[in-house]
Amino acid sequence: xxxxxxxxxxxVKVAIMEESELVVHGLRAMLEPHSALITVVAHRxxxxxxxxxxxxxxxHRRTAGVRPAPQRFPxxxxxxxxxCSPEAVSTEMSRGAAGFVSKxxxxxRLVWNLLQVADGRVVVDAWTGQAEAEKAAAExxxxxxxxxxxxxxxxxxxxxxxxxxxxxLSINSVKSxxxxxxxxxxxxxxxxxxLWAIQHGLLMSHEPEQTRxxxxxxxxx
Amino acid sequence: xxxxxxxxxxxxxxxTASIDDMEGLLRVIEGWAVRSVPDCVALSVxxxxxxxxxxxxxxxxxSVPAHDDDDAARHETREAGPGPPPGEAHPLDELDWADxxxxxxxxxxxxxxxLPVVEHGRAVLxxxxxxxxxxxFRDRIDGLxxxxxxxxxxAVTNADLGFETLRRAQHAPARxxxxxxxxxxxxxxxxxxxxxTDMAALMLSEAAERAGVSESDAACVARxxxx
Numbered sequence: 230x231x232x233x234x235x236x237x238x239x240x241v242k243v244a245i246m247e248e249s250e251l252v253v254h255g256l257r258a259m260l261e262p263h264s265a266l267i268t269v270v271a272h273r274x275x276x277x278x279x280x281x282x283x284x285x286x287x288x289h290r291r292t293a294g295v296r297p298a299p300q301r302f303p304x305x306x307x308x309x310x311x312x313c314s315p316e317a318v319s320t321e322m323s324r325g326a327a328g329f330v331s332k333x334x335x336x337x338r339l340v341w342n343l344l345q346v347a348d349g350r351v352v353v354d355a356w357t358g359q360a361e362a363e364k365a366a367a368e369x370x371x372x373x374x375x376x377x378x379x380x381x382x383x384x385x386x387x388x389x390x391x392x393x394x395x396x397x398l399s400i401n402s403v404k405s406x407x408x409x410x411x412x413x414x415x416x417x418x419x420x421x422x423x424l425w426a427i428q429h430g431l432l433m434s435h436e437p438e439q440t441r442x443x444x445x446x447x448x449x450x
Numbered sequence: 451x452x453x454x455x456x457x458x459x460x461x462x463x464x465x466t467a468s469i470d471d472m473e474g475l476l477r478v479i480e481g482w483a484v485r486s487v488p489d490c491v492a493l494s495v496x497x498x499x500x501x502x503x504x505x506x507x508x509x510x511x512x513s514v515p516a517h518d519d520d521d522a523a524r525h526e527t528r529e530a531g532p533g534p535p536p537g538e539a540h541p542l543d544e545l546d547w548a549d550x551x552x553x554x555x556x557x558x559x560x561x562x563x564x565l566p567v568v569e570h571g572r573a574v575l576x577x578x579x580x581x582x583x584x585x586x587f588r589d590r591i592d593g594l595x596x597x598x599x600x601x602x603x604x605a606v607t608n609a610d611l612g613f614e615t616l617r618r619a620q621h622a623p624a625r626x627x628x629x630x631x632x633x634x635x636x637x638x639x640x641x642x643x644x645x646x647t648d649m650a651a652l653m654l655s656e657a658a659e660r661a662g663v664s665e666s667d668a669a670c671v672a673r674x675x676x677x
Contacts, residue, residue, distance in 0.1 A: 384637065385634075386630060386631065386673065388463055388630065389463050389465070390459075390463070407465050408470070412467065418633065419465075419630070420634075420636040420650070420651065421647050423633065423638065423640075423641075424641050424647055426637070427637065427641035432677070
């Protein structure tokens with residue numbers, strides 16, 4: 230959803246700290262259409278701090294060899310990262326960041342957020358687009374829960390009679406679910422159904438207590 | 451007519467996208483067969499692609515003693531006495547029943563007709579009808595061919611007086627179990643090797659041949675290794 234650009238009375242200058250040329254130039258190009266409102270300058274930690282309203286930084290990654298996160302905040306510091314997990318956001322906000330904006334954001338939304346932060350508000354926008362993608366995938370999951378359950382048992386090599394017994398369904402119902410599932414996933418043989426089930430995470434353990442697939446988890450794949 | 455117990459088991463396991471209700475189809479064929487040939491006492495339908503046979507038998511006409519008093523009495527005697535284990539010759543034992551049906555059917559079957567059903571120039575189904583009288587099918591084959599949609603030129607009479615299709619029907623559940631093993635293994639191989647299921651089936655078949663084992667044995671090994 231496109232949000233309107235927040236009205237501002239001044240131009241905002243944003244420094245981007247310790248980033249690759251790719252990101253710096255990419256961000257500049259991305260914000261170029263909004264240059265009346267916002268400009269980007271690069272900032273190296275070993276160089277003089279530019280005069281700016283905000284500084285964007287990549288949040289500290291918990292892997293070895295990564296540069297340290299800023300310890301002091303000469304200007305309002307805004308975390309600007311790919312990792313937008315709740316853990317990453319809470320870590321940066323608890324360290325005193327003025328905001329957290331996702332690197333996945335489209336230009337207008339990013340500008341709007343930065344202007345908000347420059348106005349003194351605390352903004353967290355951890356949108357990645359993935360939640361929508363996952364939701365869309367879940368909505369597109371072609372099988373009902375019963376069909377999913379039966380298909381996972383087929384993939385585990387169970388006979389129809391065993392499936393009927395375990396699911397308390399009649400044989401005809403089991404066969405009907407199998408035909409329905411085959412039709413929906415567009416396969417014509419059990420081998421293809423097994424392959425589809427494996428590719429979609431439905432292959433069950435042989436342990437009886439683990440025989441029920443979790444549809445929502447699979448749906449996200 | 452009644453479904454052979456093994457045919458019932460096979461029907462429970464058999465699923466195909468092309469036929470919603472296989473038992474329904476068998477019953478339709480039975481209806482046409484009995485109406486056209488009153489002396490028809492058994493019929494078998496063989497799915498040629500899957501090499502699967504399902505059989506229906508008229509127990510009364512073939513003298514199959516499923517529930518008669520004599521057999522029940524014999525059964526009780528065996529249970530009470532010191533003879534062979536009761537399960538060995540239980541009248542409801544599926545294999546025993548089928549064997550008995552076949553043996554007794556020999557005496558009851560006097561004529562047969564085999565009717566292939568052709569689709570797009572290819573035989574997909576074989577319908578075998580068995581009658582208790584010698585000339586039961588005389589002058590009736592044309593009607594059967596028309597009613598069952600069979601291929602007239604392919605109709606053969608008295609080719610299965612030994613009721614061989616019954617034996618094949620007995621083996622259907624084992625065949626389906628074996629095929630299930632293979633199908634699952636093929637799916638696993640396809641997933642792990644990132645190949646199509648056709649290619650995976652070929653790989654499994656070649657592996658079995660190289661190892662000198664049956665395809666179902668190779669499928670068992672593949673499943674253990676890859677699941």
